[in-house]
Amino acid sequence: MTTEEIRTKLATLIAKKVDRRITSEQIEWDSRLRDDLGIDSLAVAELLYEIEETFGTPLEETEPGKLVTLRDAVDAIERGLQLPPAN
């Protein structure tokens, strides 16, 4: 899976978590999940679950507080994909 594919899939997941109408294309690399998109701590918990479902990688080693931007989340998924899958 390429970085761009990860970004596209993740942006699609994030767009569904945002209360106001926003498309995945409008989410930029440096969009801040909390401050720009309104992703609160509950939405982060949902997002981490969906990341594991979608990409097959748990982000257990990643502190949710360090996922500030879309780029941070994509980086974390890429790191996760290099680890052996859970179970």
Add this chain to the structure above:
Amino acid sequence: MGSSTLKIVPPWKRGGIVPSLRRPQREHRVAVTGIGIVTPFGSDLDVFWNAMLAGRSCISNISRVDTSGFPVHIGGQVADVEPTPFLPELLIRRNDQCTGIGLLAGGLALESSGLGALADERRPISVVVGSAFGASQGLQEVYDSYFLRGWRKMHPLAVTRNMFNSLSSNLSIQYKLGGSHFTVAAACASGAVAIGEAFRRIRHGEDTVVLTGGADAPICGSVLGGWTHLRVLSRNPEPQRASRPFDSARDGLVLSEAAAMLVLEDYEHARERGAHCYGEIAGYGTTSDASHLTAPDSVGQSQAIARALHSAGLVPEDVDLVNAHGTSTKLNDEAESRALRLALGTHADRVAVTANKSMLGHTMGASGALELVSTLFTLRDSVIPPTINYDTPDPLCDLDYVPNHARRSNVRVAIKNSFAFGGENAVLVVRQPEEMLQ
């Protein structure tokens, strides 16, 4: 709809009373100024009321759950909640059905009160709501996930979605209700107890406005299975004929889903702002049978009625209508009939008794609130909805149950009975507001 600009003055700021010196000086009268419901008939108050006056049942074959392995296949199901201008899709999706219908009913109640569902700032409005089962569907889902697929596959918001105060928390947050909020768990009396406790908060000057009521969405396999084991669900295969309170052929209750929310308000405050008043909550009484988890006790029930009348400053002869708990089980309907004789004496022969569960099924923790809504409409329209499916009298249930057809009657005072497993008895007294009486 839209942000509320109405200013609500909390009791401790009214009349310039210094909080530290303040003592309850008097009892405040309590008006119902807003109503919101979600039922198998839908959310429209007129549709709901017209269906009840026409004697229509909302019970159908269950479609949400595969009941093929069950001996019971019928229930009352609400439609999935759709987003509204005050209830975003994200919030609905994040929560269980019970919370979703409660949020919708709560928003509708605030809208109908004129206070508005949405507000820009915290408002001094409290929330007291009840539920028998809470997020029963959500809990079943997480246990399914846990046992079948392990903890990783559990819903990521299993805690916040299913915690018992999920509904009161979400009502408070979504509608900026910053008084206080708590959840009542009193089984099938939850809605009535919530309204009674909300009534007390206003009567004793703790609050000016309280959003209150009940919600339950029990149509899920584990709840259906649990009730089936207790042998209290009707096995009647005809959905609309199954719930038949006080009829000699009754064979059990029918599970149903609903949410009903009321806005209770200090009567003077409501009058000052020109709010519409659906009726006055005049009294509230509770007792515990202290005898058995499931078997009802007429003495305990009759004492709750007596306490409620005492609380309202009324006597049995003042009561025009009893909106019965009337579940359609053998035991409840006999015990309740006896309790009414004990509490009302010879007046029991002159009072009308109606059982809304004949049409609505047993909406569990919502039932006390939803059936109170019907009672408030009776006060307004002077017509009593019938007890349907009443074909053959039971010698042990020997009162006037308003059988099968709505009845014109000027009801000035009514009581709403709600009795629960655990021996919890709650009775509310409502009466026409003063303006209607003149």
